Amino acid sequence: MHGHYETDPSVRTPLPVYDIHQDYDWNYAHAPKLSMESIDSMDPVPGQWTYAGLSVPSPLAMAAGPLLNSQWLLYYARLGFDVLTYKTVRRCERASYPMPNLVPVVSDVLTPGVPAVNAQATMGDAWAVSFGMPSKMPAVWRSDVALCRSHLASHQILSVSVVATPDATTSAVALGEDYAQCAVWAFESGADVVELNFSCPNVSTSDGQLSNQLDAAKGVLETVRAAVGDRPLLAKLGVVDDMEQIDLWIALAQLTRIGLVMINCVGARVRTVDASSNTFHFGGVSRGIAGKAIAPAVKQQFHAFAEARKRQQASVSLLPVGGIDQAEEVTWFLDRGAEAIQVATAPMLNPHWAMEIRQGMHP
Numbered sequence: 001m002h003g004h005y006e007t008d009p010s011v012r013t014p015l016p017v018y019d020i021h022q023d024y025d026w027n028y029a030h031a032p033k034l035s036m037e038s039i040d041s042m043d044p045v046p047g048q049w050t051y052a053g054l055s056v057p058s059p060l061a062m063a064a065g066p067l068l069n070s071q072w073l074l075y076y077a078r079l080g081f082d083v084l085t086y087k088t089v090r091r092c093e094r095a096s097y098p099m100p101n102l103v104p105v106v107s108d109v110l111t112p113g114v115p116a117v118n119a120q121a122t123m124g125d126a127w128a129v130s131f132g133m134p135s136k137m138p139a140v141w142r143s144d145v146a147l148c149r150s151h152l153a154s155h156q157i158l159s160v161s162v163v164a165t166p167d168a169t170t171s172a173v174a175l176g177e178d179y180a181q182c183a184v185w186a187f188e189s190g191a192d193v194v195e196l197n198f199s200c201p202n203v204s205t206s207d208g209q210l211s212n213q214l215d216a217a218k219g220v221l222e223t224v225r226a227a228v229g230d231r232p233l234l235a236k237l238g239v240v241d242d243m244e245q246i247d248l249w250i251a252l253a254q255l256t257r258i259g260l261v262m263i264n265c266v267g268a269r270v271r272t273v274d275a276s277s278n279t280f281h282f283g284g285v286s287r288g289i290a291g292k293a294i295a296p297a298v299k300q301q302f303h304a305f306a307e308a309r310k311r312q313q314a315s316v317s318l319l320p321v322g323g324i325d326q327a328e329e330v331t332w333f334l335d336r337g338a339e340a341i342q343v344a345t346a347p348m349l350n351p352h353w354a355m356e357i358r359q360g361m362h363p
C-alpha cells in the first residue's frame with residue numbers, strides 16, 4: 001500500500017497557466033517564469049520510485065504536451081514534478097494546426113467508440129486536443145533540450161517524446177529509421193528517457209496509428225533499440241482493447257525492454273456548443289479527448305495490461321495517463337503496479353497539483 005493523500009487548497013498562490021485562447025506559437029513564446037520566492041516548500045515522497053527504470057524521488061510525471069519547450073519544462077520542474085516530458089518533436093519542422101487547439105468538452109464518461117462529444121463554453125475538466133504534433137527544427141529543439149537538461153536538478157528526469165514523419169511512400173524500414181534518428185538526437189542532447197509516440201488520435205495521418213499495428217511497431221522498436229543501445233525507452237499507446245493485442249504488446253515490450261505509457265486520449269468528433277445545429281469542430285474529423293472524461297477508459301486498459309503482465313510473468317513498466325486528477329487515482333494505479341503516473345490536464349489547470357499531491361503523502 002502507498003501512503004494516504006490529502007490536498008490542501010489553502011496553500012495556493014496564483015500561478016500562470018497555458019492560455020487556451022492563444023495559439024501554440026504564442027504559448028511557446030510566453031512560457032511562465034518562476035522566482036524562487038513564489039514556490040511553496042516541497043514535501044518529500046516516501047518510498048522507492050523509478051521511471052523507465054531510473055531512480056527518481058517521486059512517481060508523478062508531466063506527460064508529453066503541456067511542456068512546449070525548456071522554459072515550460074523548468075517551470076513545472078519547480079512545481080513538484082521530478083519527471084518532465086518534452087512535447088513531441090520530429091526530424092523536421094511542422095506547424096501547429098490552427099486555433100482552436102483546445103476545446104472544452106462536457107465531461108461525460110467517454111469510452112472508446114463513442115462517436116461524438118459536446119463542446120462547452122468554459123473549461124470544466126475535459127477538452128479536445130488539436131495541435132497536430134507541431135515541431136521546431138531539430139537544431140532548435142536539440143539545443144533547447146540540452147539547455148533544459150543543464151538547468152534541471154540531477155535527480156530530475158528529462159524525457160523527450162518523439163514521433164516519425166512519414167508520407168505515403170515511406171517504407172517500414174524508413175519509419176523505424178526516422179524514430180531512431182529522433183531518439184538518438186534526443187539522447188545526444190541530454191534526454192534521460194525517450195518516449196516513442198505510437199498513437200496520437202488528434203492527427204489523421206498514419207504516424208498516429210502504430211499502437212494498433214504490432215508488426216510495424218515491432219520493426220520500429222527493434223530499429224530504435226539497435227540505435228540507442230540500453231538507454232531507457234517508452235512507447236506511448238492509444239486505445240488497445242483487444243486481449244490478444246494486449247498480450248502481444250506485453251510480450252513485445254518485454255522483448256525490446258521498453259515501458260508502456262497509456263493512453264494518448266480517446267478519439268471522438270466534437271459537436272459545437274450550439275448542439276441543436278449538429279455542426280462539428282475540426283471539419284467533423286475526430287480529435288483526442290483528454291481529461292476526466294477518459295479516466296474510466298484508462299483504468300480499464302491499464303487493468304487489462306497489468307493482468308497480461310501478470311499472466312506472462314513479465315516485468316514491463318506500465319505508466320498510465322489520462323484523467324488522473326485526484327490523489328486517490330494516483331494511489332489506485334500505484335497500488336496496482338504502475339511504475340509511475342503521468343498527468344497533463346490536471347496540472348495545466350492547477351499548477352499546484354503536484355505540490356498538493358506530495359503534501360499529503362505520508363507513510
Ligand SMILES: Cc1cc2nc3c(=O)[nH]c(=O)nc-3n(C[C@H](O)[C@H](O)[C@H](O)COP(=O)(O)O)c2cc1C
Pocket residue numbers: 063064065066087088102129131133161197200236263264265290291292294321322323324342343344345346
Ligand atoms: C495541451 C496538450 C498537448 C498534448 N500534446 C501531446 C503531444 O505532443 N504528444 C503526446 O504524446 N501527447 C500529447 N497530449 C496527450 C497527453 O500526453 C495525455 O496523453 C492526455 O492529455 C491524457 O492525459 P490527461 O487526461 O492527464 O490530460 C497532449 C495533451 C494536451 C492536453
